[in-house]
Amino acid sequence: ETGVTQTPRHLVMGMTNKKSLKCEQHLGHNAMYWYKQSAKKPLELMFVYNFKEQTENNSVPSRFSPECPNSSHLFLHLHTLQPEDSALYLCASSQAGSLNEQYFGPGTRLTVT
Amino acid sequence: GESVGLHLPTLSVQEGDNSIINCAYSNSASDYFIWYKQESGKGPQFIIDIRSNMDKRQGQRVTVLLNKTVKHLSLQIAATQPGDSAVYFCAEDSGGSNYKLTFGKGTLLTVNP
Numbered sequence: 379e380t381g382v383t384q385t386p387r388h389l390v391m392g393m394t395n396k397k398s399l400k401c402e403q404h405l406g407h408n409a410m411y412w413y414k415q416s417a418k419k420p421l422e423l424m425f426v427y428n429f430k431e432q433t434e435n436n437s438v439p440s441r442f443s444p445e446c447p448n449s450s451h452l453f454l455h456l457h458t459l460q461p462e463d464s465a466l467y468l469c470a471s472s473q474a475g476s477l478n479e480q481y482f483g484p485g486t487r488l489t490v491t
Numbered sequence: 492g493e494s495v496g497l498h499l500p501t502l503s504v505q506e507g508d509n510s511i512i513n514c515a516y517s518n519s520a521s522d523y524f525i526w527y528k529q530e531s532g533k534g535p536q537f538i539i540d541i542r543s544n545m546d547k548r549q550g551q552r553v554t555v556l557l558n559k560t561v562k563h564l565s566l567q568i569a570a571t572q573p574g575d576s577a578v579y580f581c582a583e584d585s586g587g588s589n590y591k592l593t594f595g596k597g598t599l600l601t602v603n604p
Contacts, residue, residue: 380534380536382534384534409590419596420580420593420594420595420597421535421580423591426590426591428590433590434590434591468534468535474590477540478590478592479525479537480525480582481537482527482534483534484532484534485533
């Protein structure tokens with residue numbers, strides 16, 4: 379256990395559905411991240427939140443909408459996704475102002491049908 | 492553009508042998524590096540890190556070597572065990588306030604009993 383939890387672990391959704399991914403960190407960190415991991419590609423950074431403020435949006439399509447209500451929780455709201463959005467979505471956290479040692483959750487395996 | 496890459500996509504070793512996984516980076520401004528291990532169905536797990544003011548760091552059965560002259564990073568695993576079978580990623584932090592890590596594609600390590 380890394381102290382970062384993600385739910386659900388698996389999600390299948392249609393292109394017209396709306397769903398949300400949840401991440402929670404129990405490490406007392408103040409920076410949180412969403413990554414996309416597709417087969418045979420490096421991890422792709424999507425969003426960065428530092429002290430609940432979004433500091434990075436890595437050209438992510440608007441059908442992905444993040445929300446960070448506090449430093450411990452991070453959501454990724456999904457709507458009208460495409461099949462190519464099927465991937466493993468990973469959440470991570472770190473302590474801003476220190477070394478960027480990021481700890482990852484187990485991920486949500488998303489399949490868009 | 493700047494990138495982090497791995498020389499070998501797959502590595503197969505015998506149980507008990509030492510393993511060496513390599514990584515090349517191109518951003519000379521990177522000052523912090525991390526090795527992650529990702530087992531099937533799990534998120535990346537922090538293994539060991541190194542700052543750019545060091546050229547070697549040892550952990551339990553793992554050693555990271557940093558050669559800034561040729562921008563090369565390696566992970567050495569001593570007495571490799573079947574439980575070490577996983578994908579290994581290197582990541583670099585080029586500093587700045589955006590807390591971004593750049594990840595390589597990964598090397599699949601297979602340990603044969």
